[in-house]
Structure formats: structure tokens, C-alpha cells
Amino acid sequence: MAAYKNVDLFSAINELHIVDEKILKSCLSVSDNCNLPLGEIILSKDLLSEDNLGKIIGDLISVPYVNLTEVNILSEVLHLIPKKVAQVQQIIAFKNDEKGLHVATSDPSNTQIIEFLSKKTGKSIIKYFSSQSQINKALNLYSQSITKAFDEIIAKNVQEAKGDKNAEPPIIKIVDTILKYAYENNASDVHVEPLEESTLVRFRLDGILHDIVKLPHELDSQIVTRVKVMANLRTDEHQEAQDGKINFQIQNGNQNEHLDIRISVAPTTKGEKIVMRLLSERTRHFSLSDLGFVDEDLKKVEDAYHLPHGMILATGPTGSGKTTTLYAILKLINTRKVNIMTIEDPVEYQVENVNQIQVNIKTDLTFARGLRSIVRQDPDVILVGEIRDEETADISVNSAMTGHLVLSSLHTNDAVTTFPRLIDMGVEPYLIATTVNVVIAQRLVRKICNKCRVTIDVPYDKLDKQIQKYFGKSSKQLLYHGKGCDICHKTGYVGRIGIYEILLMNEELSQAIVDKKNSYDLRKISIKSGMRTMLEDGIEKVKQGITTIEEILRVTKE
Ligand SMILES: [Zn+2]
Secondary structure, three states, X not given: OOOOOHHHHHHHHHHHXXXXXXXXXXXXXXXXXXXXXXXXHHHHOOOOOHHHHHHHHHHHHOOOEOOHHHOOOOHHHHOOOOHHHHHHHOEEEEEEEOOEEEEEEOOOOOHHHHHHHHHHHOOOEEEEEOOHHHHHXXXXXXXXHHHHHHHHHHHHHHHXXXXXXXXXXXXXXXXXXXXXXXXXXXXXXXXXXXXXXXXXXXXXXXXXXEEEEEEEHHHHHHHHHHHHHHOOOOOOOOOOOEEEEEXXXXXEOOEEEEEEXXXXXXXXXXXXXXXXXXXXXXXXXXXXXXXXXXXXXXXXXXXXXXXXOXXXXXXXXXXXXXXXXXXXXXXXXXXXXXXXXXXXXXXXXXXXXXXXXXXXXXXXXXXXXXXXXXXXXXXXXXXXXXXXXXXXXXXXXXXXXXXXXXXXXXXXXXXXXXXXXXXXXXXXXXXXXXXXXXXXXXXXEEXXXXXXXXXXXXXXXXXXXXXXXXXXXXXXEEEEXXXXXXXXXXXXXXXXXXXXXXXXXXXXXXXXHHXXXXXXXXXXXXXXXXXXXXXXXXXXXXXXXXXXXHHHHXXXXX
């Protein structure tokens, strides 16, 4: 149920003049005809960000808006509302302080639940508005199965440590267990955070942070020291941030797997916080088809990297898997015959026979400087981690002009906006048109759990309006979702896969770039010459049962 009247939201947005009135009116009539909240239509058409819309609705209904994905929700606070209640009532407790219990709901007009919570907790309840999708994400935090299992392992080790006063705590074993467990659960990051009275270990699973276990506070400094020793960092330095790396061996059946772990230690007011990013060989060995490239797109990318010079660009927001794609391509090019050099920040994977340079701000080794020295080393192929500034853009394009194959990434929303972005960075349009071979725009979506995947019948008119045209008009659509099981920690998803749009340069497009046509026109030309959009690639993966419509819509709005 919407928390507002469609017509009120219409006026509120219209007064702000941030969406074209005609478009807004058509959204209003769609939402009235389909009996859907106006906000949903606006989001599905990508007219406003979820955050902006949330703030506007919050103002409209006089309930403050909170972005739950930006709040660190402690497990103990979350559980002040039992899971069942939270699910049914779509309400999340996210903060508990002297003012009371702060809760977020997508339907603030439901006053009964607020009364109920107030009685049950004996606290004053402070109500916030949040979006449906954020509430759903936060509900995932209830998945407790990992935590429980892990709790027991750690408790045993801690007990052993406390039992014998003279014995050293088995801190090595505890840290190893954390890493091993993170690896087994496919966590991408491990956070070890000092709190007032304990140390919190959190895993990032499929992009979302989960509280895993709380360790006794006295172990905190020992864990930090142990990790620093493993990463060759200074153990006597507590006031400065330090970065390092660990090579970790994991027994996986009969095989030893090698895990690269990037370490970042930073001082906080309560002690030192550690973030560890796990980069396993599993991800390193990914081929493009493992990453989700369909055959026809593979062919396009292949044609591009067989060219002796030019640029291959991967684009998308942070965390969209651009680097992984570039490495997969690098792996294909990596033969003894070519000299490959990289400049990266950070170096995410070690690649054999490739000279990798790490950006280092302290020694003034910037992307641009590193790139200048690389060009003097006679490379055939250069990987530039990211083009962020004019100088790097300039040298990259010039290297591509002078006979090198350049692989790099850019922070743009889709393939065609790469061109105006490069022009903004001062690159001449004709240089862009002659050097860019291919642009790969991408996002990562969560994959449906194989173990609990079931089919669902979705009525055609319940499909998001934005995507209806991709489905047949039969009354029901056969789609898939994960019911939730122990394997997927009740989320219905395990692992991630990419959705892509691959833009190949052609004559018409390069003329349009030289003519400085806008992204809208560039997009039209690209689609006309055969580019499948990210949304289309995603829909294909939905129909194949790999992912869900919710996932596709979530990431294509980023
Ligand atoms: Zn499952």
C-alpha cells in the first residue's frame, strides 16, 4: 500500500520542476490505470533516484526518510523486532538510542504496528519512511544460519584460549577460521570492527554486509596484530591507516587453493578496524562465458581484442565487475608473444608474466605517471585500471593511437555515455572515434539459488510496465525464483553473474561522435546496428531462470 495519494506526490514532484511535466502526467495516468503507486512508476522509468524519491515522499507525508543501505544495522537492534513480525509488517528496527527505537517502514500509515512495538519493547518508537526494496534488503539480514554455525566454532576456540591462563589464545586458529569460513561462504569481504564491548565480524555476501559473529573485546588487538603480521604490516603502528596483502592457502578437498587477500587497517575511535577483500583463484580463472557473456557478445569482444591497437573499455558503477571482465580478456591475450603491462589501483589479481604497477599516491605514482613510464617500456598491451582524469584519458587515447591495445574502465551508466564522458575529459571526438573498438557496459545481478529454484506464474499485467514488451502477451509468464533454503541462507540467491551491453564502433557511430551527437542519438544508432541493451540481456537471463526481474530492475536503475 502506498503511503501517499498519487495526486499529492504528483504535485510535490511537479513543484520541484525536476521531472518534465508531460512525462510526469503520463506516469500519473499509468499509475491510476494500473492501480500502482506513482513512486513505483517513476522508479521504473528511472526518472528519479530511489534516494531522491524517498526524500520527497518523506517530506510529503511528514515522516523522515532513511536510506537503510547506508545504515550499519546491528544484529541486536534488528532482532528487537522478531523476524516474522518484520516480514509481515515490512518494518525494520535499525537504531536504538536514548531517544528510543528507530524503525523504518514502507507504510508509515500503519499506526497499529507502532503501538504494538511500543508496548512490546517499552520504548518510544521513532518512525521513518524507507523504500520497499530497501526494506527487503534489510530483511535479508535476518539470515542467521551462518552466524550460528560460526558462533560455535569460535566459541570453542575462545573457550580453549580462556581455559588455560598460561596458554596463548589460539589466535592463529581464530583468524584462519574466519578466513576459511568467509571463503567457504563466498564472501567477497570480511570486516572486523571494534565496538564498545566486543569485536564484530561481518561478511559481505553477494554484495550485502551481514553480521556474522561477535568476539570478546579482549581478542581485538590480538586479531589486529595477527592480521598485520600475516600482511607484513607494522604492528607498532596504531594511528595510521595501512594497506597490505596476504597469500593464504586453503585446503579444499585434496587440493590447496590459493587465496589473495587485500588488507586495509584503519584507526577508529574504538580501535583499529580491518577490512579484508578476498580474491580467490576461482574468480581469477573465470572465462568470459562464465561471467555471463552470450555467444554473440563474446564474438564482438573477441574481434576487438584480436585487433593490434585501439581501446577496449568496460563501464559501470563501482562493484559492477568491470575489473573482472578486463582480467578475463587480459587472460585471453596473455601469451608469451606479447608484452603486457598494467597500472592499477589497487592491483586486484596477480597475473603471471604480466608487469603490474600499483598506483601509490604517497610516492606520487599516479595513473598518469605510471602510464607515462609504461609507454617507455615498449608494451603491446596496456591495462589502465581506471580512467579518472584528463591526463590519464589523454595518455590512454594516445597510446591506443600509436599502436597499443589499451584496456581500461570508466565510471559511466551505459555504453554510449562513455563518449560524452571522454569528451568532457578533454579528448578530441575524432580521437575517440578512431581509437575505441568496443565498450562493454555491465552490472552484476544475483543468481537464483539452484537448490531451491522453483517456477512461478506471473500474470502479464503484474509485470513491471518497463519490461512488459519483452514478454509474450499470454495471460501468465513462467518465471523462476528461489524459495530460500540453507544453501542460500534463505535469500533465494547464490553468487552473481553479469548482464552486459556490448557496443562496437562502426562508421555511422564514429561520424555521430565526431558530430558530437548526444547520448540519446548515439544510443539509437548503436541499437540500430545491433547492440543488445543491458536490460535485454538481463531479461534473457530472467527467462532462462538464471536471475529474477527484481534483480535486473534493481541494478539497471543504478
Ligand atoms: Zn536456496
